[in-house]
Amino acid sequence: MEEKSTAFAEFENTTLTRRRNLLPTWIKIFLWIFLIGGAVAAILLMSGSFLTHISLSIYGINANHPYSMTGLLISFLFLYKGIVAYGLWFEQKWAVQAAIVDAIIGIGICLIMMVIIPFTFSHINFTIRLELIPLYFYLVKMQKIKKTWESL
Structure with a gap:
């Protein structure tokens, strides 16, 4: 009779699923872009x-120096996106929740740059943010x- 060993049970699972396989190709491409962007x-x-x-720019926010207020905001957005990309690529448990927060922040900033900022500052024109x-x-x-x- 064949005995089942519990010591090697984890290696007997032939349906290994990686968290990274849950991500579509277009997100994997953006992961690498933002890994590089976070490092930069x-x-x-x-x-x-x-x-x-x-010149720094993201979501319609522009800056000419990383130590200006908008430059720091852009840099921190890229750093956060780089951290999220790292978490998703290396399959961290917290990564999806951080990615959801990242998407909500991005949508919020795009909407602010589309709807509020053009009507409060005369030198900024209305643009449709395709990043949405x-x-x-x-x-x-x-x-x-x-x-x-x-759960994986």
């Missing part, structure tokens, strides 16, 4: 005093896979 943001924050002019489209699908996908991600 960290480098810019460390070497910002040596830079005279650098992938942010919406990103948010929906992260909400769909949240339970599965956390």
Whole structure:
């Protein structure tokens, strides 16, 4: 008779599912973009005093120096996106919840830049932020896979 050993039971599971396999290809591509963007943001924050002019932009927010208020906001957004990308790529349990927060922040900033800012500052024109489209699908996908991600 064949005895089952509990010591090696975890290796007998042939249906290994990686958390990373839950992510579609387009999100994996953006993960690498934001991993690089987060690293660049960290480098810019460390070497910002040596830079005279650098153009930063995300979600319609523009800055010419990483140590201005908007530059710091953009840098911290890229750092956060880099941390989320790291968590998703390396399959951390907290990553999907952080990605949901990231998507909500991105949608909120895009809506503010579309609806509120053009009417309060005359030098900023109304623009439709196309970033809302992938942010919406990103948010929906992260909400769909949240339970599965956390249970693996």
